[in-house]
Amino acid sequence: MRxxxxxxxxxxxxxxxxxxxxxxxxxxxxxxxxNQAHYGETHVHRLRLVRALVExxxxxxxxxxxxxxxxxxxxxxxxxxxxxxxxxxxRTEPHEDAxxxxxxxxxxxxxxRRGWLVRESNPARAGLAEALAHxxxxxHGDALPLLERYADAAQTxxxxxxxxxxxxxxxxxxAETVVTLTVIGDxxxxxxxxxxQESEATRRLAD
Amino acid sequence: MRxxxxxxxxxxxxxxxxxxxxxxxxxxxxxxxxNQAHYGETHVHRLRLVRALVExxxxxxxxxxxxxxxxxxxxxxxxxxxxxxxxxxxRTEPHEDAxxxxxxxxxxxxxxRRGWLVRESNPARAGLAEALAHxxxxxHGDALPLLERYADAAQTxxxxxxxxxxxxxxxxxxAETVVTLTVIGDxxxxxxxxxxQESEATRRLAD
DNA sequence: GTTTTCAGATAGCTGGACTATCCATAAGGA
DNA sequence: TCCTTATGGATAGTCCAGCTATCTGAAAAC
Numbered sequence: 001m002r003x004x005x006x007x008x009x010x011x012x013x014x015x016x017x018x019x020x021x022x023x024x025x026x027x028x029x030x031x032x033x034x035n036q037a038h039y040g041e042t043h044v045h046r047l048r049l050v051r052a053l054v055e056x057x058x059x060x061x062x063x064x065x066x067x068x069x070x071x072x073x074x075x076x077x078x079x080x081x082x083x084x085x086x087x088x089x090x091r092t093e094p095h096e097d098a099x100x101x102x103x104x105x106x107x108x109x110x111x112x113r114r115g116w117l118v119r120e121s122n123p124a125r126a127g128l129a130e131a132l133a134h135x136x137x138x139x140h141g142d143a144l145p146l147l148e149r150y151a152d153a154a155q156t157x158x159x160x161x162x163x164x165x166x167x168x169x170x171x172x173x174x175a176e177t178v179v180t181l182t183v184i185g186d187x188x189x190x191x192x193x194x195x196x197q198e199s200e201a202t203r204r205l206a207d
Numbered sequence: 208m209r210x211x212x213x214x215x216x217x218x219x220x221x222x223x224x225x226x227x228x229x230x231x232x233x234x235x236x237x238x239x240x241x242n243q244a245h246y247g248e249t250h251v252h253r254l255r256l257v258r259a260l261v262e263x264x265x266x267x268x269x270x271x272x273x274x275x276x277x278x279x280x281x282x283x284x285x286x287x288x289x290x291x292x293x294x295x296x297x298r299t300e301p302h303e304d305a306x307x308x309x310x311x312x313x314x315x316x317x318x319x320r321r322g323w324l325v326r327e328s329n330p331a332r333a334g335l336a337e338a339l340a341h342x343x344x345x346x347h348g349d350a351l352p353l354l355e356r357y358a359d360a361a362q363t364x365x366x367x368x369x370x371x372x373x374x375x376x377x378x379x380x381x382a383e384t385v386v387t388l389t390v391i392g393d394x395x396x397x398x399x400x401x402x403x404q405e406s407e408a409t410r411r412l413a414d
Numbered sequence: 415g416t417t418t419t420c421a422g423a424t425a426g427c428t429g430g431a432c433t434a435t436c437c438a439t440a441a442g443g444a
Numbered sequence: 445t446c447c448t449t450a451t452g453g454a455t456a457g458t459c460c461a462g463c464t465a466t467c468t469g470a471a472a473a474c
Contacts, residue, residue: 003421015463016463019463022423023419026427033421034421035422035469036471036472049345056337062461064227117352117410120406134258134263134391134454137255138252138387143388147395147399149363150364151403153399154396155407157360157403158403161336161407170339186396187334188335189397192357193365194329195335196315196364196365198331208449211450220432220453226433228452230440242451243441
């Protein structure tokens with residue numbers, strides 16, 4: 001297909017497609033002549049993946065490129081596949097203070113207590129610590145017990161999630177599933193939490 | 208205290224504090240003379256709240272202002288308090304197609320099936336539908352059963368979350384807890400999911 | 415054979431989030 | 445007291461991300 005059709009099928013404007021090509025998010029089409037190229041289903045799919053990462057996950061263009069590159073480089077080792085989620089680190093340096101140092105210890109303790117196998121380099125450690133630090137700075141230390149409930153939930157969910165990943169017929173499929181499950185999964189969970197919260201609150205209000 | 212101390216205690220640069228004052232995210236200090244003002248603990252706290260929303264939640268300045276305004280306007284009615292989370296809608300118009308229409312029905316069905324009390328106007332409905340639409344466009348329809356597990360988790364978490372909110376001694380505290388629980392809670396859950404996923408995957412790999 | 419579309423290149427635009435200066439005044443220390 | 449530093453308020457400037465527009469020959473489509 002030509003670029004117009006690619007645009008129509010994905011809802012992405014042609015100038016934006018060109019921009020993504022330049023930015024290295026989308027491979028060039030197959031050139032049939034110096035100024036004609038055609039695109040296949042892989043382009044449609046890749047473009048949809050890019051949009052999911054950008055729109056749902058809120059990833060920047062460069063973060064998206066990094067994720068896609070790690071995806072491509074995954075070999076059959078599962079931990080290598082998981083690298084894709086490593087490109088989703090935080091953006092800026094956190095404010096170093098006592099609350100943050102304390103939060104880091106708390107994260108280490110939680111991981112140890114649960115016997116989780118999490119590499120030191122996993123950026124989720126830093127992300128969790130930073131979020132906790134904000135919580136305590138705001139004086140919401142009494143929300144910390146909730147953390148255990150969240151961890152329970154995460155632990156419970158991990159099982160079917162990994163099932164889904166390992167059920168893919170090939171490595172590329174696995175890597176892509178990791179990425180979508182990570183990014184879109186956050187959005188799903190976030191929306192469901194908001195709705196469940198409203199529902200529960202409304203129910204209590206009725207009493 | 209003067210602005211320098213406010214800056215030191217929160218880690219926010221003075222020019223940025225001035226910017227937040229102009230943007231209406233932070234109330235002006237109490238003027239003691241035409242060019243001297245002093246700030247109190249409320250300013251420290253408000254500034255920390257702003258940074259949590261911006262850094263952890265990734266909210267824009269205008270979204271942050273909107274959230275803070277809704278927070279201030281909350282009365283004793285719980286549903287009014289919940290309005291704070293309504294300022295967290297999506298940023299751009301979604302791509303309308305069959306997948307999205309389908310996803311919307313699926314969301315309605317899920318809410319009905321679970322007997323959730325969720326207003327039509329709750330933006331989480333649209334957010335969930337959009338995320339689901341991306342999932343199906345990517346051909347990950349087999350991930351949909353996972354949605355039920357996510358919903359289970361959200362439902363389970365809602366109970367202690369609402370407990371925490373209702374445990375606050377006053378309305379302002381409740382409203383702020385809703386906001387922090389919504390925004391920081393997302394970050395906590397996201398990080399915990401990533402870690403639990405890595406752990407579970409590593410464990411399976413060992414077999 | 416005329417109108418439309420294309421690839422590739424380059425330049426421009428818009429909005430958001432700060433950051434820098436300036437001014438006149440006020441604090442704070444030697 | 446005098447002098448350095450800090451301050452509030454105002455205004456202007458910066459930087460970057462993510463597009464968007466235009467141009468140029470050449471190929472498609474009708």
